[in-house]
Amino acid sequence: MTPALWCALATVGPVGKMRPAPGSWGSLFGVVTGFGLASLSSGLLEIAILLVIVFGTIAANHHQSETGSKDASEVVIDEVAGQWIALLVIPLDWRWALAAFVLFRLFDITKIGPIGMVEKWPGGVGVMADDVIAGVFAALCLWLAQWFLLAG
Numbered sequence: 182m183t184p185a186l187w188c189a190l191a192t193v194g195p196v197g198k199m200r201p202a203p204g205s206w207g208s209l210f211g212v213v214t215g216f217g218l219a220s221l222s223s224g225l226l227e228i229a230i231l232l233v234i235v236f237g238t239i240a241a242n243h244h245q246s247e248t249g250s251k252d253a254s255e256v257v258i259d260e261v262a263g264q265w266i267a268l269l270v271i272p273l274d275w276r277w278a279l280a281a282f283v284l285f286r287l288f289d290i291t292k293i294g295p296i297g298m299v300e301k302w303p304g305g306v307g308v309m310a311d312d313v314i315a316g317v318f319a320a321l322c323l324w325l326a327q328w329f330l331l332a333g
């Protein structure tokens with residue numbers, strides 16, 4: 182792939198250029214596409230997550246090389262990956278998808294604990310890792326919420 186195509190993947194085409202808050206636009210794109218993939222097959226969403234993490238890391242590296250900017254706000258492929266992870270544990274219901282969006286954004290923005298630590302890792306690995314962990318934190322919260330709702 183050409184450097185321009187890698188950069189386009191990193192920004193998810195025009196999504197990363199949307200203002201304000203490109204990360205939120207990337208997450209919204211992630212909710213819509215992830216919900217669509219999950220409605221086809223949860224296995225399809227799992228495979229897509231792995232592919233986006235691998236190719237997103239490469240794309241973020243290319244974007245950084247091309248622009249000289251580390252973790253530029255227009256790079257939103259990481260938000261897609263993290264948001265998809267948060268969607269893995271929820272039922273196909275818009276209310277749960279909204280909760281996944283809010284929780285993922287909360288963890289991604291606040292960068293508590295290990296989320297903030299891995300963000301400092303070099304290159305595309307650091308760009309992707311913080312959102313992957315934010316997605317795991319959101320998924321864990323959503324899983325616990327479901328468990329408490331069913332237990333009560």
